[in-house]
Amino acid sequence: MIRNQWYGVLDSDEVKKGKPLGVTRLGERLVFWRDSKGQIICMKDVCAHRGTSLAAGTVCTDREAVQCPFHGFEYDSSGRCRLIPANGKTAPVPQNFHVEAYPSRESQGFIYIWWGEHREEYPNVPRFQNLAEKEFSYTLITDTWPVHYSRTIENQLDLVHLPFVHYNTIGRGNRTLVNGPIEQIRGNEILFWPRNTEDHGEKPLKQADFPAPDESSQHIHFIFPNLWQNWIAPSLRVAIVFAPIDGNHTRIYLRTYQKFIRIPVLKKLADLVMYRFSLKILRQDRRVVVTQLPDSSEKELSENLIRGDLPIISYRRMRESLKNSV
Missing domain, CATH: 3.90.380.10 (Naphthalene 1,2-dioxygenase Alpha Subunit; Chain A, domain 1)
Structure with a gap:
């Protein structure tokens, strides 16, 4: 694959609000979900704890997180784990509990992810200007x-x-x-x-x-x-x-x-x-x-x-x- 590109990977209707979707794209197992505003979130579909699929879990819309179905670990839109239930609600979460998140956008009814190095500013998502x-x-x-x-x-x-x-x-x-x-x-x-x-x-x-x-x-x-x-x-x-x-x-x-x-x-x-x-x-x-x-x-x-x-x-x-x- 060509790095540092916006790849179209899904139809927008495939990712429903309140439900994670797991797919393989660009050779990676990925999970997609929507936050409370309906924005697309994409990250690697693997819990940093024991490798379980996050797509088999639950979207916690009120907490802007996706929850692992195995032990309840919760990850925010950046891929950072914010809660380890077994350690208690107020316990700090070690930095190594993190999964890679991918910049994602929607354009003309398709979902795109950025496949490459993270940067402060990204180029525009590909689109056909004459197709409204x-x-x-x-x-x-x-x-x-x-x-x-x-x-x-x-x-x-x-x-x-x-x-x-x-x-x-x-x-x-x-x-x-x-x-x-x-x-x-x-x-x-x-x-x-x-x-x-x-x-x-x-x-x-x-x-x-x-x-x-x-x-x-x-x-x-x-x-x-x-x-x-x-x-x-x-x-x-x-x-x-x-x-x-x-x-x-x-x-x-x-x-x-x-x-x-x-x-x-x-x-x-x-x-x-x-x-x-x-x-x-x-x-x-x-x-x-x-x-x-x-x-x-x-x-x-x-x-x-x-x-x-x-x-x-x-x-x-x-x-x-x-x-x-x-």
Whole structure:
């Protein structure tokens, strides 16, 4: 994983007030809970006393703490143990009774944690500025794939696979010729505009053959380390958080957003149709991605990439640069 990044790890609705949630993310067993104001707290899911899972315990909202189910030790939002019941309410707690806490934020309905060194000020959490979630209704699909998160990301940056993997969905039309690709790099973001066409024997057009790209037209937008969006139209988007569970598993959170239908009954029907369509596409992708070797992608692999793989090449270069900058 790339250090010193905000990683999307959960959907906000997964963490309920008054109840801890235990999950594995970035190879660590973590517990999430909400304080009395509803703010997200994240820490390692292990009691400093005997190693019990805090997620199996209780949130003490009145005391802003999570309580270990084994012996009642209580930890505040900083991970500091504030109470050892067996020693008495007024007994001081030794400094070594502490678990690591992770800075956490919520943005656009997802939960993020800071994976890296603690600092006084943190960069902004990744977000798509043109996606105001209150304006859209959305459907959510979650799925766990037995692959490294980099492979799931590369799949969504892959223009070449569309007419083959998605021949009867988003790849209809046999548009096998990959023009461009038209790409822009902005800091830690990659944007590209698909221009695939049918092959009638002509050579693919180069990026220089196209006018400057317009963000009001359909494009793909990726923000490091794990946030992706397909900007289909002003009223239709698909966004994905690729949450690393460990080195071999990824939890995918896929949302399909729409705001072109407002009538409640029709909106519910449209959401259902989009849910089923997105699920079919996701399953088509999974069938092939899980077969890739090696499990994790790196800048230098024994592959033979082509010009149409430009977004993947850019992703690998940027990922390697971010890893080496830590």
